[in-house]
Amino acid sequence: MKVITNIPQMQKISFALKKKGKKIGVVPTMGYLHEGHLSLIRIAQKYSDIVILTLFINPTQFAAHEDLNRYPQDIPGDLKKCKKAGVDYVFSPKISKMYPKNFETYVETTQISLPLCGGSRPGHFRGVTTIVSKLFLITQPTVAVLGKKDFQQLAVIKRMGADLNFPIRIIGAPIVRDKDGLALSSRNVYLTLEERKNAVGISSALFWIRNQIKSGETRIAILMSHLKNKLFSCGLRLDYAECLHSENLTPLTHYQKGKTLFAVACFVGKTRLIDNIVV
Incomplete structure (x- = not known):
């Protein structure tokens, strides 16, 4: 397993893999991985030759009063889990590289992002669609796997993918629950x-x-x-x-x-x- 933090390097690797005919599966995450994330990896492995898991806490999907600064992190633990799960590449860029000075371009859906979390977290999905579109362009996946617990997020990404003609199959994975029924988060x-x-x-x-x-x-x-x-x-x-x-x-x-x-x-x-x- 290789850990990549450099954007051009990850893009170069992804394009080289595609040129060889490899199918790339991407699992976008913000880290602090649990069994739900690991289930996404297993699904990605079924549909691809190479799996890239992204570790990036995306600041543009958090409002000022939300938990960006205390969002749980355990990068060493995440990397250990990824290696054990058979992930090929972990892409973990710095915020300053994903959103450099004078960054001003955003991707946004206009209707499907309005209800549910879109109503109570204004601007949240603009941050989600922007970062996911960037991750798609960097990792060049054939398949992307997202969990159905974030049902609206999955719907928004599917809408974005269809509208912008991303040649990517977006798969929704079943919710993974604890023994008592609580959805893993x-x-x-x-x-x-x-x-x-x-x-x-x-x-x-x-x-x-x-x-x-x-x-x-x-x-x-x-x-x-x-x-x-x-x-x-x-x-x-x-x-x-x-x-x-x-x-x-x-x-x-x-x-x-x-x-x-x-x-x-x-x-x-x-x-x-x-x-x-x-x-």
Whole structure:
């Protein structure tokens, strides 16, 4: 495994690999890797000859009041996990190189980024699409693998890829959960023991929705009312709970089998967590 920090060097390696006919799979991350990230690596390996994992905490997707300066990091641990998982290259550039002085070019979707996290984190997805487009241009992937826990992020990147004609297959990977159902997240490390217990209420409420639909209850208004009540009863502070079409993220008032997204963002103490199900 090679660790690359230089942008031109990573580009040169990527172009050389493509010239040899190699399929490149990229796994974009902000580090502090957990089993969810490792599952992305395994999927990328199925669809590519070479896997590049990117380690970069992207400042442009954080607002001033958010956790950029305390976002968890463990680069030595991340590199150890990447090597054990069989990653070929880790690309970990410096912020000053990705965003040099006088940087002024951004990539932005205009509609699909508006609801959910786009509503509560203005400018977030402009930062996401900008950094991912840069990473795509640097690493030249055939395949990119992103997790479905960040469902809107996946949808935004797919939209960007289609609109800008990136010749990249973007794969959404299943959410990886702890034994008690909590979706794995690098931010889970912020939680106290008591908060960790309360956080399980997010997935429990979503699983309840899934079971209700399986039992024949498909009235969106009824389901959403119960969903919010269950979240409140767990001591969670709601950022949003919405029901949207899973393909275009437009509001749904009637259930559509296999295309109905229930998405939630809650504060557990000071920690903001997201989760979702598609049923």
